Amino acid sequence: MKRIETVGVIGAGIAGLTCAQQLHRSGVQVTVLEKSRGVGGRVGTRRMDSGVTFDHGAQYFTVRDAAFAAQVQQWRDSGTVALWNGRIVTLNKGLVTNFTEPQDRYVGLPGMNAIAKSLATGLDIHTNVTVQSLRRLDDKWHLRDAVGTLHGPYDVLISTAPPLQTTTLFGDHSTTLAERISVVTMAPCWAVMLQTCEPLSLPFDAAFVNDSPLSWMARNSSKQDRAAKDCWVLHASANWSSTHLEESADRIAKTLVHELWDATRQAPQPFKLVVAHRWRYALPQEPLLQRYLLDGDLNLGACGDWCAGPRVEGAFLSGLAMADALLEKL
Numbered sequence: 001m002k003r004i005e006t007v008g009v010i011g012a013g014i015a016g017l018t019c020a021q022q023l024h025r026s027g028v029q030v031t032v033l034e035k036s037r038g039v040g041g042r043v044g045t046r047r048m049d050s051g052v053t054f055d056h057g058a059q060y061f062t063v064r065d066a067a068f069a070a071q072v073q074q075w076r077d078s079g080t081v082a083l084w085n086g087r088i089v090t091l092n093k094g095l096v097t098n099f100t101e102p103q104d105r106y107v108g109l110p111g112m113n114a115i116a117k118s119l120a121t122g123l124d125i126h127t128n129v130t131v132q133s134l135r136r137l138d139d140k141w142h143l144r145d146a147v148g149t150l151h152g153p154y155d156v157l158i159s160t161a162p163p164l165q166t167t168t169l170f171g172d173h174s175t176t177l178a179e180r181i182s183v184v185t186m187a188p189c190w191a192v193m194l195q196t197c198e199p200l201s202l203p204f205d206a207a208f209v210n211d212s213p214l215s216w217m218a219r220n221s222s223k224q225d226r227a228a229k230d231c232w233v234l235h236a237s238a239n240w241s242s243t244h245l246e247e248s249a250d251r252i253a254k255t256l257v258h259e260l261w262d263a264t265r266q267a268p269q270p271f272k273l274v275v276a277h278r279w280r281y282a283l284p285q286e287p288l289l290q291r292y293l294l295d296g297d298l299n300l301g302a303c304g305d306w307c308a309g310p311r312v313e314g315a316f317l318s319g320l321a322m323a324d325a326l327l328e329k330l
Helices: 015-024 066-078 114-119 164-168 175-182 238-243 249-264 312-327
Strands: 006-010 031-033 080-082 086-090 095-098 105-110 125-128 129-136 142-144 150-154 157-158 185-196 206-210 214-219 231-236 273-286 292-295 299-301
Touching: 006 015, 006 142, 006 150, 015 031, 015 114, 031 150, 066 080, 066 105, 066 114, 066 312, 086 125, 095 292, 105 164, 129 164, 142 157, 150 206, 157 164, 164 185, 164 273, 175 292, 175 299, 185 238, 185 249, 214 249, 231 249, 238 273, 249 273, 292 312
Parallel strands: 006 031, 006 157, 031 125, 086 206, 157 299
Antiparallel strands: 080 105, 086 095, 129 142, 142 150, 185 231, 185 273, 206 214, 214 231, 292 299
16 A cells, blocks of 8 residues: 555544544544535434424444543543433333343433534534545546535545445445445434423333334433423334335324334324434444455545444444554555
8 A cells, every 4th residue: 555645535424533533633634525414424413493403313322342432431521422321111012121231321412413523623524525436546536526526636535435335436446345345234214303292201211112113212302411301212123114215204204103102002192393314324234344444455445333333333443443554554
């Protein structure tokens, strides 16, 4: 691999931001290109016109690895994250069972996307940029986006986009990488954000839901620094989301609110707002065993939570490993 001076990173989720930040701190010139209007990817916080916010993607994160623990401690010290002490249960047709897994769960403050914003500090990030094609010229990577704008040149290009998009981008340049990435599939998830008019009289703050189209529900307002009350987030199961993937958001919202009442055995109540959001690429099915993939001859790589761990921690460690591999070549 030739000397690295400029790196392009596709995607401003946790993996992309971690990789970019690690390189940036080592003096490498990094540019991050993100198709959405903000950073964080599935570690998202949605703000409604009324000002109410919802963590509609990742609900919390856990810590196992020492490197991630060190980062989380920094976030705790700065007030970026805190322990979530909500009561989490298992729910089966109204029957509540204590969920006894001894695990600390952390949330961002005042929303889950706070951790992404922290990782984005000081980075050169371009949002609303959808990369559509790559070109290799004079050992440099040149990118073209959906509106025809050119980006680059970059000595190294890293994609943290979902496997399908990454495979499409890489296919004409590295069949080896494309073939390895293409074996990973991502399951979708329909999410519903709901604010009720009156508090739900439920003896828990979150539940893993069994025997239902729902897989998860959480009282968003039980998390620290969430000002709005009586806000809930519902997640549908991967199988149900796949079956209903192309249905309208309004229909999905209506259906999953009905499933909320059924799962909790609560009488239907009026609500102030209900909005559905489709995460088309939410959960990796059988992630790769490697933390990252890198073609050293082409200076082309990929990482993400679909590499060795479908969690916030997995995305962080994947981005960190990708950056460390590049820094070893400096």
